[in-house]
Amino acid sequence: MITPAARGSRAGNRATAERWQRLLENAGHRVEVVADYQGESCDLFIALHAWRSREAVARFRELWPNIPLIVVLTGTDIYRHQIEVPEPTLATMDAADALIGLHDRVAEDIPARFRARLVTLYQSAIAPPPAPQHSIDHFRVSVIGHLREEKDSLRAARAARLLPEESRVRVIAAGKAHNAEWQQMAEQETAENPRFQWLGQLDEQGTRELLTGSRVMVISSVMEGGANVVSEACRAGVPVLASDIPGNRGLLGDDYPGYFPVRDEHALATLIHKAETDPEFLQDLESRVARLAARFTPDREQASLEQALALACQRCSERVGTG
Template sequence: MHLITITPAQPDSKAGNRATAERWKSLLETAGHSVEVVTEYHGEPCDAFIALHAWRSVYAIRQFRETWPGKPLIVALTGTDLYHHQYEYPDDTRYSMSVADALVGLHDLVAHDMPPGFASKLVTLYQSAEGPEALPAPQADLKKGSFGVCVIGHLRDEKDALRAAYAARLLPEESKIQVFCAGKALKDEWRHKAEREMTENPRFHWLGELDKTSTRQLMTNSQVMVISSVMEGGANVVSEACRAGLPVLASDIPGNVGLLGRDYAGYFPVGDEQALAELLCRSETDPRFLATLKKQVGKLAGRFIPEKERASLEQALHLAMQHCSQRR
C-alpha cells in the first residue's frame, strides 16, 4: 500500500511525534509498504492515511475524509489529545476520532480516557526502542562519584520537567545524587527556569537538547530515570528505559501506569517533589529496591520491540480497511 502519514513536527524536529512518524515509516516500509511523511496535506491520493494527533492534524484529517470518503483513515491519539484537547477543543478532537476507521493508543489505559463509543476502533500499540546491545559502553560519570538521575524530554508544562530538580533540593546533604536534564526549552520561561535552577541547585545540570547518541550515553551513565509528566499518551522514553534496563521513577498518571503496570514499584504522585525525593533517596540507599525496579523494567522490555510495534501498525491498517469496507 501507498501510505501518507502526517505529523505537525517538522523534518528537522527532535520532537517525539517526529521520531514516531519516522519510526513508523521505517517499520511499515520493512513490511512492504511505501510511506510518505508530510507536515501538510492537500488531498493527494494514497491507499490509507495515518494522522498523528487528533486535534493538531484535524484540518488534514478533514481534507482527507472529504476528498477520499471511501479510503481508510488511522488517527494516533497523543497525550494532549486525550488529556487536554478533547476537553479544550472537543468539536475538532472528537471529529477526528469519529471519522477515523481505526484509532491508535499508546498505553493500556487509553480506552478509559476516550469518549464513549470509540473503543471498538482502538488498537493499543507500544512504541518500540532499540535493545541494550545498541547502547554505548558506560563512560566516567558526568560528575565523578555521583548517583546519576536522568530526565529526558523537552522542557514544557506537560512534562513538569524540573520536578526532579526540586526533589533533589530536599535530599540529605550526604546524598550523591545528581540530576541531568536533557531537552530543549520550548519557551523562554522554561529556559529561564532551568538556568536559574542550575545557579541555585548544585545537584541540577541542564544539558540542553542532545542528539540520539548523546541521549543514549546519558542513559547508560545513569542509575535511574525520572519521568514526571502531568500528561502522557505513552512516552517512548519509557520504552527506551525498559529496553535499556534502566529503572524508572514515574508520576502516577495513566500514560505511565498504562505502560509500566499498576503493580510497578516506582510511582509518585504527580507534582509531589517530596514523594519523589523519598523515592530518589530510596533508590540511592536501598540496593534491594533498585534491584526490584530493574527487574520490573527488565520484564517489560519484551513488550517494546520493533517487531511487535510493526505488528500493531499492521493490525491498525487491517482494522481500518475492515471498518472502511463496512461503511461502503
C-alpha cells in the same frame, strides 16, 4: 502519514512518524511523511495527533471519503483537547476508521463508542549496548524530554534540593526548552542547584549515553499518551521513577513500585533517596523494567501497526459497503 512536527524536528511526534515509516517500509509498504497535507490521494492515511491534525483530517475525509483513515491519539488529545476543545477533537476521532492508543489505559479515557476501533500500540526502542560502569562519585538521575508544562520538567531538580546533605544524586536533564521562560528557569536552576544540570537538546547518541549512564530515569509528566522514553529506559534496563498518571501506568503496570503523585517533589525525593540507598529496591526496579522490555520491541510495534492497518481497511470496507 501526517505529523505536526516538520522534518528535522526532534519532537516526539516526528520521531514516531519516522520510526513508523521505517517499520511499515520493512513490511513492504510505501510511506510518505508530511507536515502539511495538500489533498494528495493515497491507499491509507495516518494522522498523528487528533486535534493538531484536525484540518488535514477534515480535508482528507472530504476529498477521499472511501479511503481508510487511522488517527493516533496523543496525551494532549486524550487528557486535554477532548475536554477543552471536544468538538473538533472528537470529530477527528469520529472520522477515523481505526484509532491508535500508545498505552493500555487509553480505552478507559475515551468515549465508549470509539473502543471497538482502538488498537493499543507500545512504542519501541532499540536495545542499546551495555552501559559503562557507573561512577561511584555520584548517583545519576536523568530527565529526558523537551522542557514544557506537560512534562513538569524541573520536578526532579526540585526534589534533589530536598535530599540529605550526604546524598550523591546528580540530576541531569536533556531536552529543548519549549520557550524562553522554560530556558530561563532551566538555566537558573542549573546556576542555583548544585545537584542539577541542564544539557539542552542532545543528539540521539548523546541522549542514549545519558540514559544508559543513569542509575534511574524520572518521568514527571502531568499527562502522557505513552512516552517513548519509558520504552527506551526499559530496553536499556534503566529503572523508571514515574508520575502516577494513566499514561505511565499504561506502560509500566499497576504493580510497579516506582510511582509518585503528580507535582509532588517531596514524594519524588523520597523515591530517589530510596533508589540511592536501598539496593534491594533498586534491584527490584531493574528486574521489573527488564521484564517489561519485551513489550517495547520493534517487531511487536510493527505487528501492531499492521493490526491497525488491517482494522482500518476492514472497517472502511464495511462503512463504504453500507454507505
